[in-house]
Amino acid sequence: MLQGKHHGAFDFIFVDADKDNYLNYHKRLIDLVKIGGVIAYDNTLWNGSVVAPPDAPLRKYVRYYRDFVLELNKALAADPRIEICQLPVGDGVTLCRSIS
Template identity: 90%
Template sequence: MVEDAKCHGSFDFIFVDADKDNYLNYHQRLIDLVRIGGVIGYDNTLWNGSLVAPPDAPLRKYVRYYRDFVLELNKALAIDPRV
């Protein structure tokens, strides 16, 4: 991960396909690196449709586990004025 302050605002596009339990941490670090008008793409933000499934829906164990992390990211993105 680039930490140098001179890189702030220097990326046009960032794609994140990593551990979903840290997506929000990645967002908080990457938002300063992408230029205004740039794009950050997050893989699996719909997470197999599980985000709209009822709480008692039968989901695979790993889908249910990561679902909350992806929901947390989506909620944070929805209220982040920089997005």
């Protein structure tokens, strides 16, 4: 799919996968979604841990993936190719609308 013929072919892509690769997925998926299309990332509030202080008591797996989710959130906020909206539904969903 990444070899060009599907470039800009998708209206909507939903990602609920291994959190440590979300940023890698974004780097590849942004080319597959058309202008005006949406990529939705699940779990972007990650049990509320993304707003917890660094020393907050968190489950081991929550703490481990927290940094990956924070890195994704920062990268999405800085990406000029998209507009984002984070929905505080469930564990958080971030919608990224392609604008270029």
